Amino acid sequence: MPFCNVTSYQNGDGDESNINETNIFYRTYGHGSVKVLLIIGLAGTHDSWGPQIKGLAGTVIPNDDESTAGDRSNESDEGDGVEVCAFDNRGMGRSSVPIKKSEYTTRIMAKDAIALMDHLHWKKAHVFGHSMGAMIACKLAAMVPDRVLSLALLNVTGGGYECIPKLDRQTLSIAIRFLMAKSPEQRAAVDLDTHYSKEYLEEYVGDETRRSILYQLYVQGISSTGMQSKHGFDGQINACWTHKMSRTEIESIRASGFPISVIHGRYDVIAQLCHAKRLAGKFYPSARMVELHGGHLVSHERTEEVNAALLELIKASKSKMSLHDWTNLHKKSRVCKATRMSFFKTSSLSFMVDAVEKLHLFLLYFFGLFVLAFEHARRAVRSLKPVRVGSALT
Template structure:
């Protein structure tokens, strides 16, 4: 089985110490274009299945002796998949990777180092880095730590960590959170996973004589039974990593100035990671970021596979042709601090029936018009 050995401690020169902790990974497809996929909380590498298939044309790993034959047979049918090699792996604390017992061994920065060690292990100097949920937080850290290793960055179902990980407080999400924490069997976990991963509308669709919910339920039970329930050490550690995650202004500046493009992809009905925070992160990465919101839930990569895969291909292609950030972004130009404050001041006075001085109004008017950008009225995507 393919493993990459990493460490849980740091030496004084910031080099990783190898103390036996291992990361399980799989590669798929062949070609000069490299893509690293980083999965989220309580998930294994194969949760990237729809993207692996879409990008490479196969779901048979390269270490399987039938992998090359399968890829060759699919290559003619999926020309988009040719020329791309993908690596997906289990984060520490999940699947076949090691499970440290200390919470302090789980942070997005430490897990980004795991991902960087894997790039070194594979001999990949640069790669497109795509992350989902917690994996997107890890991808952000990696991009800030080693920006010279990143060709492009895709952040799916992402938040800024900490309190942003809390879903909207209503009866539905409270019930789902309670069931998630109480789930002790594959059946219980599968039932709650469906409600956290997909939109209600999607689950209620009919597929033949069954609903999509009943079909997915059987698939989830089978998958969870095969891999086993996540260890409490791994679950608590990964939750700790999400809670402690934060991107500083310096880190965001590093990503913005690194020269690669960013795509933020999110489901509008995601109850785990609210789309508001994803859009705010995209805005903070202006002008290199593009915002794509789709009709879907937290696992939008499964619910809207075709659209997500198209967005990923477009990101890869745009990076290869070195598209300028101005042509890439669909976000309005960031406004100055004064413009934002003055606009807020005017709104509050209008709502309260107050008045403002001609001088203040005139300056605000001039500021708004002098900084107006022709893209300001664009809708943030679809």
């Protein structure tokens, strides 16, 4: 199985016997001079990129590991084909699961991705990320902008309080079911409502709805990889909540001049569309906003449109298209965003941001107490034994 000991690359000592080593499981697909690094989101594994791997590399069969990464990196002999690498983030799948929550930040996970690029001897790559993976991709692009050819951010937010979904009955129900899910079957059921639009799930494919078909596939997938560990889940949540792109990092990405696509589903119940649009505006004129009819996993729900957008991004990078020709955003909107950012620097609004974060923590605490009380009540009811009094059963 292909693993990358990212610790040895990050330490720069080549010592793969480090007792605190972190191993990242990865797969490569296809061959070619065009390199694409795919970074998946929270609780996802590398094979969640299946539709994009097929669309970009032309196959979902991973490359055999009989040759070294160095042999595969000889770009001059590989033509114009595409080689794709997808991997399991730390805390999920077959990759290492650090115990400390502090070992999960988007910066640390971006370092994992950079180490993997070093392992594969990839000098440059197109970097595509989904959800948390898009946050990681942003950090990577800010840290090593000279190694990024293009950047695709699918269903992304700016992290922190922007990770809070729109509070309504639907998302509250999903949150409760997600926290209560203890089996692959329960997790699969809630994942469907999290990932796809209701309209898509209710469509019929033959005699069955997409929901029933996808449910079986999700149960099989979760059963094969296993439920995410508590350490992994808490750590990845921490990475999302602590993620933040500074103005310096944003400007570093913009100054690098590579094209960016921000791709989002209109009916995403996890990552709100308005946050993605705001982030795209900060990258003007590098960014193009691609809004599709889909949910959080728009890469599956609208595969053809997403793949077309990704291929167009690669093409724009190769042709060195002018960013002003690439973008579909307006400079005026960016000025408004910049003004808003400056305004947020005032002490009064900084106080408001702090208040919002404290309110979020309070809501999480209150919600946690609610779930805990519900669980205790459920267990208490189950533990009650029927007592026969006369002819009555109580």
